[in-house]
Amino acid sequence: MKKLYSGILFFLVATSSWAQQKPQYTQYIFNNYLINPAITGIENYTDIKAGYRNQWTGLDGAPVTMYFTAHTPIGNKFIQGDPMSQPANGEDPMSRSYVQDYQAAPAHHGIGFTVVSDKAGPITQSNYDITYAYHLGLSSNLNLSVGVAAGLANINLNTSQITLENALDPAIANGTTNQFKPDLGLGIWAYSATYFVGVSAQQVLPQTLYFSSNSTYNQSKTVPHYFFTAGVKLFLAEDVTLLPSVMLKYVKPVPSTFDLNLKMAFQDKFWIGGSYRRNDAIAAMAGINVGSFLNLGYAYDFTTSNLNTVSNGTHEIILGIMLNNAYKVICPRRFW
Numbered sequence: 001m002k003k004l005y006s007g008i009l010f011f012l013v014a015t016s017s018w019a020q021q022k023p024q025y026t027q028y029i030f031n032n033y034l035i036n037p038a039i040t041g042i043e044n045y046t047d048i049k050a051g052y053r054n055q056w057t058g059l060d061g062a063p064v065t066m067y068f069t070a071h072t073p074i075g076n077k078f079i080q081g082d083p084m085s086q087p088a089n090g091e092d093p094m095s096r097s098y099v100q101d102y103q104a105a106p107a108h109h110g111i112g113f114t115v116v117s118d119k120a121g122p123i124t125q126s127n128y129d130i131t132y133a134y135h136l137g138l139s140s141n142l143n144l145s146v147g148v149a150a151g152l153a154n155i156n157l158n159t160s161q162i163t164l165e166n167a168l169d170p171a172i173a174n175g176t177t178n179q180f181k182p183d184l185g186l187g188i189w190a191y192s193a194t195y196f197v198g199v200s201a202q203q204v205l206p207q208t209l210y211f212s213s214n215s216t217y218n219q220s221k222t223v224p225h226y227f228f229t230a231g232v233k234l235f236l237a238e239d240v241t242l243l244p245s246v247m248l249k250y251v252k253p254v255p256s257t258f259d260l261n262l263k264m265a266f267q268d269k270f271w272i273g274g275s276y277r278r279n280d281a282i283a284a285m286a287g288i289n290v291g292s293f294l295n296l297g298y299a300y301d302f303t304t305s306n307l308n309t310v311s312n313g314t315h316e317i318i319l320g321i322m323l324n325n326a327y328k329v330i331c332p333r334r335f336w
Helices: 006-018 096-100
Strands: 045-054 065-076 108-120 123-139 142-157 180-193 194-204 223-230 234-236 240-252 255-266 271-275 281-289 295-302 314-324
Touching: 006 281, 108 142, 123 180
Parallel strands: none
Antiparallel strands: 045 065, 045 314, 065 108, 108 123, 123 142, 142 180, 180 194, 194 223, 223 240, 234 240, 240 255, 255 271, 271 281, 281 295, 295 314
């Protein structure tokens, strides 16, 4: 249903600062780079990923998210001279014996960029960010990285998708329906062969959102989003691992929420998993690694909130490519 009256539109815009404003992901464990720029350059190859998420299918105007990310390390000492952190003779990088010999990666830099488009109803927000991180060895088997993401956020209101009772609705009349705002994110990531811990913040610079020249309708603001993530790798057998992980999310003033995830990997060939998102959904996930170049992940969310009466669930797919993969690594080693 396309018709939106003035009061409804004002309510949607003005209350956007009361809820999560950034896209939601189920397979962030497959690409934590989306929420933490400190991961930039964590592997010694160029990591490229593209994702598509169709949330709450069957509900008109529900969020649809698409993204493209790429990041790579800088420094030949890390890219070509990190033998103690590489599997030897084709050894599985997820095996117990490899983990026992793991050593922290040499200090190095990483650069990358992200493009994210999130459409909900007539409003589309697109973020274009460049990322940088510095990775430092704290001990023989522990690294710490610090990262930043900076760029622009574009907020667009498609008025052609809105039918108003009053054509001169003051909520959007004489306003700017296409806006660019500065965007900034920060992150810290600690990682070893068997665990990771990360803290990050997105949308650090609050911005006023408006679609009208009337100050009465210019009360909506963006708010920072804070994330805490952690996971540990547990061995069930030489080549079979469990990775339980958690993500805590805080967006003031809404209540804090959390995700609980469990991923089981079989050698470096394929994995299955599940996720529980508090008061929202239960998800099933699976992925496959095709050689040392291509990997694919899929997730389906079963909606558990009241939206389950109108939603058929959520589909999410991720395609990954590993370029300049000199050591022919099939599966990422350092964070999942």
